[in-house]
Amino acid sequence: MKQFFAFVTKEFAHVLRDRKTLFILFGMPVVQILIFGFALTNEVKNAKLVVVDQSKDLISQQIINRIEASRYFEIEKAVMDPEQIEAAFKEGKIRLAVIFPAHFTDNLMHINRAQVQIIADASDPNTANMLSNYVSSIIQDQQVQLNEANAIPYAIVPEIRMLYNPQLKGAPNFVPGVMALVLMLVCVMMTSISIVREKELGTMEILLVSPFRPLLIIISKAVPYLFLSLINVISILLLSVFVLDLPINGSIALLFAESTLFIITNLTLGIFISIRTNSQQVAMLISLMGMMLPTVLFSGFMFPIENMPMPLQVISNIVPAKWFYIIVKSIMIKGVGFAAIWKPTLVLVGMTLLLLGLSWKNFKIRLA
Template sequence: MQQFATFVRKEFYHVLRDRRTLFILFGMPLAQILIFGFALTNEVKNASIAILDYAHDEASSHITARIAASNYFEVEENVRDRHRLEAAFKEGTIRLAIVFPANFHQDLVHQNHAQIQVIADASDPNYATTLTNYVSSIIQDYQTEISENMALPYRITPEIRMLYNPQLKGAPNFVPGVMALVLMLVSVMMTAVSIVREKEMGSMEILLVSPFRPVGVILSKAVPYLILSLINVMSILLMSVFLLQLPVEGSWLLLFAESTLFIITCLALGIFISIKTKSQQVAMLVSLMGMLLPTMMFSGFMFPIENMPVPLQLFSNIVPAKWFYIIAKAIMIKGVGIAEIWKETLILCGITLFFFIISLKSFKVRLE
């Protein structure tokens, strides 16, 4: 019994001295509770919308005010023409638009019937359906209120139009997300164990005494995984086109170039993990758990980022998969060019450069 108590006490000492173990035991459960409790929700809030009002009358102003006052929508801009509306959809600054035709109030008063056009970005079909249902509910409430004392009630009919994905298929949403998830996991995980494996096998000494500079060692580890990941990209795109009937609306060359950039970003991150860790098990754990959950939760693939609290929205900006998911969906579904995605591209370039420089600075030419 005394020996058993001694071993128990020794394990307590070991756990308390190991900060990583303490983090896993206490930090991870707290983080998951906060994330699953506040960030991961199917409720739609603060969706960016635009208003195109050709009427500028009393009825259109009242409906616009009700929409703006709800917690579901944030009116980003009041556009003046359809060209700006289409540009806003392509840029991804809005998720839904409401168009009031000319003489909206007059049609409502004299004909007891008027139409409103609701245009939604259906590249995410579930999100688009939810938004249009919310708008229809607000319009229905306004219609009920003004018709209470009327012998012949007013009737407002929303005209729903789904852009980019009129059939509300799921493939346009999950194919770019699967690309981001697969490339992130494969590139980071496989690269993360490359350098640390050399340390464990004892072959790192041979590399360090070779004429190779640190940058050469790092690049030699990354190139094979770059090629394998590019093959993954091509296989995913071919399956999406021929099996899922999801054509690439934009430039294949641009999509391939952006995918290459994202792969390089993931490789730089994987090399950084490999340099900082001392065993393959730790490298695998960090790359798997550290990349899988952020990619799934903060890329916008499964859960709208707009629904999350502001601190988590800010945190999502450091997740590379978020920016690639925006880029891939914009090219594949919306058919945009580099003019609409240059900001996201620059962010990925910055993240890549950051991790590559940090990896070079952290690479030790002497084994400890």
């Protein structure tokens, strides 16, 4: 145990001494969260919108007033006919058009049902989705207010049209994605590099000649990265709660337990890579190309998996980040408990055990 402690101390010294790498490791999650949170923001303020009111009556005017009062929209005053609307969309002058058909209020009053057409520029699908939802909920509010004074409910039916990209999918939830990405990078790449470096420097020989147990060498190399990763999890969560106002709806303890599991999965993956390779470059390439890219592609954080062709969907199952992404999303956004996520958890546990077994089998105590 004392020996183990001496070893871990030395590993921490390596990590802490390399200030540049350390800075990148701690800075990366912060920068990524801020970039995804602000530069690539999904929230839209003051989006230009045009209203075509062919009905020109009380209720349509009330709805228009509500839209105008909202901080999300800015109404273009110019009244346009349908052709002009299309041109405005193409030029990118407006993002959304709301069209009240003639006899809007009449229909509502007499058949208790009226339609509103919402047209959105869906070349930017997330924004389009967001904006049309905003307008729908504004209309919904108006409807609720109308129904308060009425026995027979009125129904205003928004008819939403997504221009340019009708098959719109849900907005990406980047916080779980960034978490998966950062942990992957820190654990897999850094661990594999740090073990392979000992091989390259020739110090591995010395360690293997010493009575220090070879398996402990590997474990002690992974310990500092476990700590580093947990710090990263904390900083990402702090940022998302306090800077991005994204609350954690589920149990924080569960979230940390699952993160630790994912970190361990990645550490074993890093260890496995380091056992199979002999140079830092190869280890880095494998970690980057073999791990980073699939994580970005197949975790579901950038590209929805259900849109992918079947073979790719199958491949996505072997990417640990996909399961972690599901877990984090479920805990953070949906606020579910363990009962709802035991399946992906089991997958991660299975992957970890498999990788541990493979590493155990491949680890060479002797050089030749």
